[in-house]
Amino acid sequence: MKYLITSALPYANGKLHIGHVAGAYLPADIFVRFLKLNQADVVYICGTDEHGTPISIQADAEGVEPQVIVERYHKLIEDAFKGIDIDFDNFSGTSRPPHYTMSQEFFTALYENKHIHPKDTLQFYCEYDKRFLADRYVEGICPKCGAERARGDQCDACGQIYDTTTLKEPKCKICGNAPVIKATRHWFLHLDGFTDKMKAWIAQKDYWKENVRNFMLNLLEQGLIERSITRDIKWGIPVPLPEAQDKVLYVWFDAPIGYISSTVEWAQRIGQPDRWKDYWHDPETQLIHFIGKDNIIFHALIWPAMLMGQKQTYCLPHDIPANEFMNLEGQKISTSRNWAIWVDEFVQEFDGDYLRWYLATNAPESKDSDFSWKDFQQKVNGELNNVLGNLANRVFAFSQRFFAGKIKAGGNQRGGQSGAGRCLQAGQRD
Ligand code: 2FM
Ligand code: ZN
Numbered sequence: 001m002k003y004l005i006t007s008a009l010p011y012a013n014g015k016l017h018i019g020h021v022a023g024a025y026l027p028a029d030i031f032v033r034f035l036k037l038n039q040a041d042v043v044y045i046c047g048t049d050e051h052g053t054p055i056s057i058q059a060d061a062e063g064v065e066p067q068v069i070v071e072r073y074h075k076l077i078e079d080a081f082k083g084i085d086i087d088f089d090n091f092s093g094t095s096r097p098p099h100y101t102m103s104q105e106f107f108t109a110l111y112e113n114k115h116i117h118p119k120d121t122l123q124f125y126c127e128y129d130k131r132f133l134a135d136r137y138v139e140g141i142c143p144k145c146g147a148e149r150a151r152g153d154q155c156d157a158c159g160q161i162y163d164t165t166t167l168k169e170p171k172c173k174i175c176g177n178a179p180v181i182k183a184t185r186h187w188f189l190h191l192d193g194f195t196d197k198m199k200a201w202i203a204q205k206d207y208w209k210e211n212v213r214n215f216m217l218n219l220l221e222q223g224l225i226e227r228s229i230t231r232d233i234k235w236g237i238p239v240p241l242p243e244a245q246d247k248v249l250y251v252w253f254d255a256p257i258g259y260i261s262s263t264v265e266w267a268q269r270i271g272q273p274d275r276w277k278d279y280w281h282d283p284e285t286q287l288i289h290f291i292g293k294d295n296i297i298f299h300a301l302i303w304p305a306m307l308m309g310q311k312q313t314y315c316l317p318h319d320i321p322a323n324e325f326m327n328l329e330g331q332k333i334s335t336s337r338n339w340a341i342w343v344d345e346f347v348q349e350f351d352g353d354y355l356r357w358y359l360a361t362n363a364p365e366s367k368d369s370d371f372s373w374k375d376f377q378q379k380v381n382g383e384l385n386n387v388l389g390n391l392a393n394r395v396f397a398f399s400q401r402f403f404a405g406k407i408k409a410g411g412n413q414r415g416g417q418s419g420a421g422r423c424l425q426a427g428q429r430d
Helices: 018-037 053-062 066-083 097-112 191-203 210-222 257-269 275-280 293-308 343-349 352-361 373-403
Strands: 002-007 041-048 090-093 116-126 138-141 168-172 180-190 226-228 286-292 317-319 326-328 369-371
Touching: 002 018, 002 257, 002 275, 018 041, 018 286, 018 326, 018 343, 018 352, 018 369, 041 066, 041 257, 053 066, 066 090, 066 343, 090 257, 097 116, 097 257, 116 168, 116 226, 180 191, 180 293, 191 210, 191 226, 191 293, 210 293, 257 275, 286 293, 293 317, 343 352, 352 373, 369 373
Parallel strands: 002 041, 002 286, 041 090, 286 317, 326 369
Antiparallel strands: 116 180, 138 168, 180 226
16 A cells, blocks of 8 residues: 655745644654554655745735745744654655646646636736735725625635625735726636536545535535636746736645645655656555645645546545644634744754644644643643653663563564564563
8 A cells, every 4th residue: 555645735934833733744744653663655745835925925025036935934844843853755845846847737737628717807906016916915804704804815704705806995915005906817727527526536535534524515515616726926836828928826726736746856856756656646545635624625625626637647635634723822823913832932942742742642633622831731741751751761671671671573463473462471571
């Protein structure tokens, strides 16, 4: 059995916090360690997600190129992972040239297979900045719940998505002026064309976590629609069509392709450039995406449709363990309010294993969990250091005393070669 394990690609415009680690990274890392201990054929893939409007907004604000922001955060994120011993087989980034090629090939195959079509749409346009205002370039009042500072396409307060032109009191985030509405052509992925395949595929996924499976069943019941996969911004992968000059691929179109391009990079790095194909083009590969619950729609619907619509066969996600969120002292973690524990700061004070222990034993697997410093102190002192530390200390002292400090290779519990799993009486030798 071959395993391809992925963790959601973190955006390269912010640091890593404990909520990210608890949701998408530590569970995958633990699973990969388990597989590797069992000599499984496994590749663990990640990288930074380097496109999208937040990165270009930050670059505009700092007066630098987006690549400067991307490189800064790529390094910070990679170092933070090292600090807590999360060890990918490859950690790439989606602004690297091979990823551009792979993403454009994906688009072209879907286009030639008639899964992508153009449509004229109405978008906000800032006459002062002379540009369309995609996604987070515009802010206003949510047309669904009335919350302020809602984004162009989605409201953080109620989570609903809506037609951008229905946003109330819109304001350009660059200059603060009210934008006008203007026609622009975009390209849409027709998910409706995958309805039958998707239903048949989901029908086999009775082992998925309920949150993911129910989410998908709901979407299928509502009926699949088309989704725009291009944007009028400069930072991104150019749409590979002569009539789509000045358009780039939507970040959520290219991001999951990063799982493949990172595997390609891994194969090149180990000197076997075609090796990635053994995994991605084998339908039997167990492709498992570890994500947070806000990423379900992209991994369980849009990404599988993108894979199904290719000309070559790709493995589809075998499982998508989506975790809930981790709160901090009873409140939602918030980057903008700086209500978070940042991994790079944490590891300056504590051993990374303390965080791994606390997040592993308090994982938001089926409901949101909470990080509290008091509980952290108690669990680390009580469980990790006293109970587990004491056990390890006794085991090592015991093996030193009776077995000259040597540990035999492990074996199969049901009749393996070393007899592991049998109970020894104190002082008895195997
Ligand atoms: O939500 C996020 O942080 C995204 N950057 C996850 C992308 S996952 C994958 F598809 F790349
Ligand atoms: Zn403006």
